[in-house]
Amino acid sequence: MAELFAKLDALPVTLKHLLMGLLPGATPEWLVSVVSAVLTITPILAVFPLMFALTTVIERKGLGRIQNRIGPNRVGIPLTDIRLWGFGQFIADGIKSLIKEDVVPRAADKVVHFLAPIALLIPVLLTYSVLPFGKNMVPLDLPQTGLLFFFAVGASTELSVFMAGWSSRNKYSLLGAMRAIAQMVSYEIPLILSSLTVVMMAGTLSLTSIVEHQAGTHFGFLHNWHLFTPWGFVGFCLFLTAAAAEANRTPFDLPEAESEIIAGYFTEYSGFKFAIFFLAEYLGLFAMCGLGITLFLGGWLPPVNIAPFTWVPSWCWFLGKLSALIVLFIWLRGTLPRLRTDQLMGFAWKFLLPMTLINLVVAALWHMSGGAVHIGIRWVVGFAMLAIPYWLLGRGFEASVGKRVYRFAN
Amino acid sequence: MLGTGILRGMVETAKNFAGSYHDPERLTTVEYPEQRIAPKENARQFPFLVHDTEDPMKGLRCVACQICEKECPPQCIYIVKSKDKRADYKGQMQLYPVTFDIDLSVCMSCQICVEVCPFESIKMDTEFELSNTDRFGGLLVNKHQLAKSNEHYRKIHPTEAAVSDAALAVEVAKAQAKAKADVEAKAKAAAEAKAKAEAAAAAGPVGAVAPAPAPKPSSPAAATAAAPAA
Numbered sequence: 001m002a003e004l005f006a007k008l009d010a011l012p013v014t015l016k017h018l019l020m021g022l023l024p025g026a027t028p029e030w031l032v033s034v035v036s037a038v039l040t041i042t043p044i045l046a047v048f049p050l051m052f053a054l055t056t057v058i059e060r061k062g063l064g065r066i067q068n069r070i071g072p073n074r075v076g077i078p079l080t081d082i083r084l085w086g087f088g089q090f091i092a093d094g095i096k097s098l099i100k101e102d103v104v105p106r107a108a109d110k111v112v113h114f115l116a117p118i119a120l121l122i123p124v125l126l127t128y129s130v131l132p133f134g135k136n137m138v139p140l141d142l143p144q145t146g147l148l149f150f151f152a153v154g155a156s157t158e159l160s161v162f163m164a165g166w167s168s169r170n171k172y173s174l175l176g177a178m179r180a181i182a183q184m185v186s187y188e189i190p191l192i193l194s195s196l197t198v199v200m201m202a203g204t205l206s207l208t209s210i211v212e213h214q215a216g217t218h219f220g221f222l223h224n225w226h227l228f229t230p231w232g233f234v235g236f237c238l239f240l241t242a243a244a245a246e247a248n249r250t251p252f253d254l255p256e257a258e259s260e261i262i263a264g265y266f267t268e269y270s271g272f273k274f275a276i277f278f279l280a281e282y283l284g285l286f287a288m289c290g291l292g293i294t295l296f297l298g299g300w301l302p303p304v305n306i307a308p309f310t311w312v313p314s315w316c317w318f319l320g321k322l323s324a325l326i327v328l329f330i331w332l333r334g335t336l337p338r339l340r341t342d343q344l345m346g347f348a349w350k351f352l353l354p355m356t357l358i359n360l361v362v363a364a365l366w367h368m369s370g371g372a373v374h375i376g377i378r379w380v381v382g383f384a385m386l387a388i389p390y391w392l393l394g395r396g397f398e399a400s401v402g403k404r405v406y407r408f409a410n
Numbered sequence: 411m412l413g414t415g416i417l418r419g420m421v422e423t424a425k426n427f428a429g430s431y432h433d434p435e436r437l438t439t440v441e442y443p444e445q446r447i448a449p450k451e452n453a454r455q456f457p458f459l460v461h462d463t464e465d466p467m468k469g470l471r472c473v474a475c476q477i478c479e480k481e482c483p484p485q486c487i488y489i490v491k492s493k494d495k496r497a498d499y500k501g502q503m504q505l506y507p508v509t510f511d512i513d514l515s516v517c518m519s520c521q522i523c524v525e526v527c528p529f530e531s532i533k534m535d536t537e538f539e540l541s542n543t544d545r546f547g548g549l550l551v552n553k554h555q556l557a558k559s560n561e562h563y564r565k566i567h568p569t570e571a572a573v574s575d576a577a578l579a580v581e582v583a584k585a586q587a588k589a590k591a592d593v594e595a596k597a598k599a600a601a602e603a604k605a606k607a608e609a610a611a612a613a614g615p616v617g618a619v620a621p622a623p624a625p626k627p628s629s630p631a632a633a634t635a636a637a638p639a640a
Binding site: 062065066067068069070331332334335336351390391393394395397 | 416419430439441
């Protein structure tokens with residue numbers, strides 16, 4: 001039984017080896033590597049955009065339910081009465097964006113305007129190359145630089161956002177792009193600093209090694225995930241907050257605040273270019289969630305080390321955790337209003353940055369005291385060291401959000 | 411503490427999410443083409459012409475006076491008067507519209523045509539599914555499409571229709587009283603003439619004038635007169 005499940009776990013890898021074996025023996029070396037790369041990329045390009053498509057429908061339905069509406073439930077299979085609870089919607093949306101007119105403003109910088117969506121999508125897709133999706137399933141294992149590569153490539157999306165905003169020659173686009181740059185640069189720091197704790201503990205930048213470092217058990221049954229430590233829990237929350245800001249998700253969706261600046265930096269994009277922006281945004285969110293899973297939630301490891309859980313293929317665990325995080329983000333979107341720009345900046349510099357720095361110190365202490373001090377004392381001290389600054393910093397924030405006084409309206 | 415508000419909000423949205431599945435009170439959506447709400451009595455969309463008889467074209471109350479055409483703010487009504495006359499609901503000889511068109515794309519549903527009509531012949535309908543695949547001819551509504559029965563009016567606007575029917579009944583009663591008075595006056599005049607003629611015949615034979623038959627109310631009038639009682 002367990003062997004069968006192990007085979008299922010390794011199915012994608014086996015499939016690839018099988019397909020590679022079909023190549024004739026006299027194939028030149030370079031062609032073999034190209035075919036190997038294509039075989040690796042294809043599932044990523046199939047699974048994640050499909051996940052994006054389904055997410056758009058689930059998000060609309062979920063937000064609808066949160067607001068006591070029904071949400072999309074009409075489009076199913078065309079020419080029949082089969083509705084599939086509205087899950088045909090994404091196909092209709094895709095066809096619509098494909099056949100829409102591609103309008104480029106006359107005053108736009110045409111070359112940059114054309115390149116911006118491509119320059120956004122490619123780095124986002126490149127970030128997937130270092131994520132371990134399952135056991136032995138990492139497209140590009142960089143033992144020295146995995147995490148660094150992720151952040152380096154992920155940060156280059158800021159350039160394309162500004163390309164889009166600047167080349168459109170539209171005030172809303174430019175405002176959106178300026179906001180996006182300010183936000184992304186500010187939140188990059190807490191994002192990286194919160195992931196740095198994991199690097200300190202695991203002692204490696206390789207994402208595969210980080211996942212393997214989380215194997216083993218805590219208290220006998222829980223996996224040794226970084227989430228189940230004081231610094232890991234706080235680090236994960238900080239990471240998620242910064243990731244939401246990086247991915248322009250509510251409550252940090254200022255760069256595309258519809259009620260203020262139409263659609264932000266992609267106001268002047270229509271048709272399929274708009275769809276590419278949309279796709280890149282969601283793929284960026286998925287990649288960030290994937291990194292969060294890898295760093296804190298044990299990557300493809302099952303949550304409990306007991307038989308029925310270990311039978312489920314590792315890649316299913318990864319996708320399951322990813323779906324759970326997506327649902328969390330949808331839930332947050334349905335709950336929270338948008339921040340103001342000064343609140344956004346204040347939150348990043350006055351709250352997230354100090355918290356990440358304190359978290360680094362706590363992680364260092366946790367690491368140093370390993371083995372020497374009783375685990376209970378480590379937990380209590382670690383949590384106290386994080387909870388007290390959290391309470392103090394948070395209090396400062398709440399004091400500033402008092403009852404609003406209007407000078408003239410009262 | 412910072413974050414408790416977010417958690418409280420998330421609990422609230424989670425309640426909404428779960429509640430919308432099992433609590434019909436929360437879910438106010440009406441899935442329109444399959445489910446419908448009955449139209450409100452005060453709803454009004456687009457005018458229609460009231461008729462009283464089985465044949466819509468014969469019983470139109472409209473007498474082609476063209477007041478609505480002149481008053482219509484966006485000028486969307488077009489009327490052509492008839493050359494001949496026909497009896498209306500109270501038996502009076504009136505003109506009737508040969509053409510009565512309303513441009514659906516121009517009409518702004520202001521109801522001024524209804525306000526100005528002295529003959530209770532144009533009223534507002536509650537029909538709202540007025541889309542058409544032909545954007546030229548299809549949006550010009552002619553009198554055959556406009557004509558709808560008084561029964562229909564009673565169904566969609568019962569209160570207004572009662573008022574309208576009462577006003578018409580008063581008109582019919584007045585006309586009948588007048589007709590009766592005319593008949594009596596004529597009979598009296600005839601009797602006087604007859605007496606005079608007899609007196610004259612006694613003096614010398616002269617040709618007597620026969621009395622003209624009094625106009626009788628036509629069938630629509632009877633229907634309308636009976637209506638308010640119902």
